[in-house]
Amino acid sequence: MIATPSISPPPKPTQRIRPVPAVTRAIAILRLLGKTKEPMNVKSISDALDLVPSTCLHILRALTAEKLLAFDSASKRYRLGTGMLVLARSVMETNSFAQVVQPALDLVSEKWGVTAIGVEVDLHHMVVTALSRSKLPFRLHVDVGSRFPGLISATGRLVAAYGHYSRQEIDQQFASLRWHKPISLASWHKEVETAKENGYSLDSDGYIAGITLIAVPVLNARQHITHTIVAASISHQMSQNETDALIQELKSHARRTSEQLYSGDDTP
Template sequence: MSRSIAILRLLGEARPGLGVKAIADRLGLVPSTCLHILRVLVEENLVQIEPATKRYSLAAGMISLARSVLDGGSFASRVQPGLDRLATAHGVTAMGVEVTSHHSVIVLALSKSNQPFRLHTDVGSQFSSLVSATGRLVAAQGDYTDAKLKKIFSAIQWDDAPTFARWKDEVKLAREQQWALDRDHFVRGLSVVALPCFGSAGQLTHTIVAVGLSSLMDSGTVGKLVHDMRLEVKALSGGQ
């Protein structure tokens, strides 16, 4: 099972697909074993093969699996109305983000604003766990050594990276105030606000994120946005 998941993750990152040998080499698998797993995944419509190139890629069956996560009582379905309210009231792009156990975060739900900017993200987009405002919350709640934090931090692709010392100060502030702000660092011209959502065991599981033009987000505007985001987080907690 773990090898199947590893193959699906790899193919999710590889475009326009990979051949058996390339997959086996990257994952350290025996090619015959890799081929067997791929054939099973093809039968389940989770993976498809291009006959001309013999390259494997994700298939439409993955969409059904994703839809089952997004439908019903999932975080994505519960957070969507709140994201729509935030986007409409504040002119921001609002997102519901999952914090995974693989040092990454995934956008599960999205509500776009009518403001004249385009944020290059969509449902399913995946980023480093320490990126932007959500990253400050993850670092604030996690049990990281300075060496580990610095290693992950240095690998992030910023438009205008803060110094590690400044970023650590912002992580400390995020821990104290229970919300975080990234202004112009991850993407120049954009400010990102994130609030944490905790699971039943008190662990950080998700964040609610709002993105807007920095020129329109002064301290007063950010304060009002954070207030409304807190209300949405509280409503989510009550719905669990």
């Protein structure tokens, strides 16, 4: 019997997002000040972002008026303001994934001595929304709110495997990735296929030297990936049997998380 190949429906056209320069520049300023450890003046901000100083100043004043930035009149420098804390708290209080997954992350980090991470994903970026650290003397430089490229490392392979993105979209994003151990596009696609077959992805030293990252997908009712649960450890910290057991436990947590988040989601 010869199977008839299924014909996939044509992809839906992507929604065109009209650029809004003022918003884009304001976000860039907030991100810049979020990354820097010291307050910055108008010139240093405008130089860093290639903005016209007068335009930069107008945006800074608007953000300061909304308490998203704070201005020190003595030094003439800007830093993030308390309004950002209010927004961040609101995000955490309304982020159902973070609330649902946190107990699982705490269990995993305590039992296995790993950093357990809840991640929200899309093609372009992944964002850490929940985190639990172990008591072992191992600290990964990641915090709630940390952003990474969408297709990097173990989570990135799952985004490609379960994200329903086109091959062209994926390949374009892959070209911008930076690895500790660079990998060819062809080899990476094979690893994506393996990740989908196995239901998890493991990155050992590929993205970060000396660090192993294990990720499992959290899928919605349409089997699209929305989040991942990640365990980060020192490479070779666990035996193969321990690693296998941890993977199964992560899968179990991911299934329960999916059920809690999406059991009533019947959207076609």
